[in-house]
Amino acid sequence: xxxxxxxxPAQAKRGEVIEIKxxxxxxxxxxxxxxxxGTLIPRDIIRRFVCTYNGAEIFRVDLHPAMAANPLIAFATxxxxxxxxxxxxxGDNGYTVTETxxxxxx
Amino acid sequence: xxxxxxxxxxxxLAAAAACILPEFIDVGTAAAAEIPLAExxxxxxxxxRETRAMQDDDAANPAVFWLLDGEALWNRKAGAAGRACSDxxxxxxxxxxxxxxxxxxxxxxxxxxxxxxxxxxxxRTGRQxxxxxxxxxxxLLALTAYVARQSRGLPIxxxxxxxxxxxxxAGREAFHRRQGQLNLACAxxxxxxxxxxxxxxxxxxxxxTGYPLYRLEWQGLGSLERRLRNCLTGMRAQAPDFGDAExxxxxxxxxxxxxxxxxxxPAVRP
Numbered sequence: 001x002x003x004x005x006x007x008x009p010a011q012a013k014r015g016e017v018i019e020i021k022x023x024x025x026x027x028x029x030x031x032x033x034x035x036x037x038g039t040l041i042p043r044d045i046i047r048r049f050v051c052t053y054n055g056a057e058i059f060r061v062d063l064h065p066a067m068a069a070n071p072l073i074a075f076a077t078x079x080x081x082x083x084x085x086x087x088x089x090x091g092d093n094g095y096t097v098t099e100t101x102x103x104x105x106x
Numbered sequence: 107x108x109x110x111x112x113x114x115x116x117x118x119l120a121a122a123a124a125c126i127l128p129e130f131i132d133v134g135t136a137a138a139a140e141i142p143l144a145e146x147x148x149x150x151x152x153x154x155r156e157t158r159a160m161q162d163d164d165a166a167n168p169a170v171f172w173l174l175d176g177e178a179l180w181n182r183k184a185g186a187a188g189r190a191c192s193d194x195x196x197x198x199x200x201x202x203x204x205x206x207x208x209x210x211x212x213x214x215x216x217x218x219x220x221x222x223x224x225x226x227x228x229x230r231t232g233r234q235x236x237x238x239x240x241x242x243x244x245x246l247l248a249l250t251a252y253v254a255r256q257s258r259g260l261p262i263x264x265x266x267x268x269x270x271x272x273x274x275x276a277g278r279e280a281f282h283r284r285q286g287q288l289n290l291a292c293a294x295x296x297x298x299x300x301x302x303x304x305x306x307x308x309x310x311x312x313x314x315t316g317y318p319l320y321r322l323e324w325q326g327l328g329s330l331e332r333r334l335r336n337c338l339t340g341m342r343a344q345a346p347d348f349g350d351a352e353x354x355x356x357x358x359x360x361x362x363x364x365x366x367x368x369x370x371x372p373a374v375r376p
Contacts (some may be wrong), residue, residue, distance in 0.1 A: 003171070003285070005165070005170060005171075007165035021163075021165045021166060023166070023168060023170065023171075025168075025171045026324075027325070066321070067324060069168070069325035069326065070168035070171065070325075072160075072166050072168070074166070
């Protein structure tokens with residue numbers, strides 16, 4: 001079930017610092033664990049998270065094994081103009097989730 | 107009578123005199139070691155600031171994914187009857203308010219207390235004519251979490267009456283019974299040594315206020331029975347299967363022990 005949740009203010013004053021919180025539903029299987037029978041559980045993690053603000057990249061994370069499941073990524077940006085903030089999570093086994101949120105800046 | 111129920115005679119007399127519904131029984135406190143009501147603490151109070159923040163902020167609590175799944179399942183038709191939970195119960199936010207706070211509750215047909223997971227499955231098999239959901243499956247956890255979420259902030263409200271008294275007694279007995287290769291009773295840690303540390307982790311008082319909850323160690327949501335089985339395995343005892351009467355009796359006792367504490371579902375624990 002590929003999905004993610006974004007939490008951020010719907011409107012802000014120009015120049016205001018806003019906090020963006022994202023949660024992605026993902027097991028983040030490290031690739032180091034074994035089953036009870038000793039076979040290696042293949043790695044299945046999110047590799048990259050990118051956030052764009054009206055098309056311009058403002059934040060990016062490379063993720064690695066040993067990150068918790070359902071990773072919470074929270075960061076801040078400056079509200080410069082009204083528009084769309086887009087989020088993309090990309091990972092192993094063709095995992096891709098995109099979310100968008102709009103913001104009104106006065 | 108008063109001695110049979112382990113209550114001080116004066117208390118039992120007062121309770122009997124004041125009782126309007128005679129089947130309700132004042133079970134009082136049996137062992138001297140039981141935690142006084144005013145000193146009870148949720149496991150939340152022993153957590154780090156960071157873990158508390160995760161539970162407090164709906165935007166940071168990963169259990170939200172199970173709640174969303176549970177809401178979808180609530181409204182999805184299932185089984186031969188072609189009915190969804192919402193077709194009978196309507197909006198869960200109103201109809202399920204307080205339900206988790208009074209489970210395990212006595213079921214007349216089963217003639218014993220059933221926990222919330224079992225209640226959901228009874229509804230599935232009886233009303234929806236659908237196969238029961240497996241214990242600890244994503245769907246059952248999601249539905250249980252969604253139903254229990256509607257009781258968040260409400261006080262746990264377990265009434266012990268003549269019907270569930272034998273099961274309550276069995277649960278209390280299990281809590282105080284030494285078992286496993288380590289020969290430990292639940293009460294030895296959770297009544298006598300709460301607040302101290304066991305292998306670096308704080309020992310909580312074991313009040314089941316937030317189940318199903320997101321446990322960081324599990325990297326996912328889990329039920330109270332999963333937690334109880336964890337503890338029993340740690341004592342090197344043979345853990346009963348999910349849904350086993352022994353576990354449900356223990357849940358009944360633990361919920362009574364946490365009576366009037368606030369439901370936190372879905373909680374976060376380390």
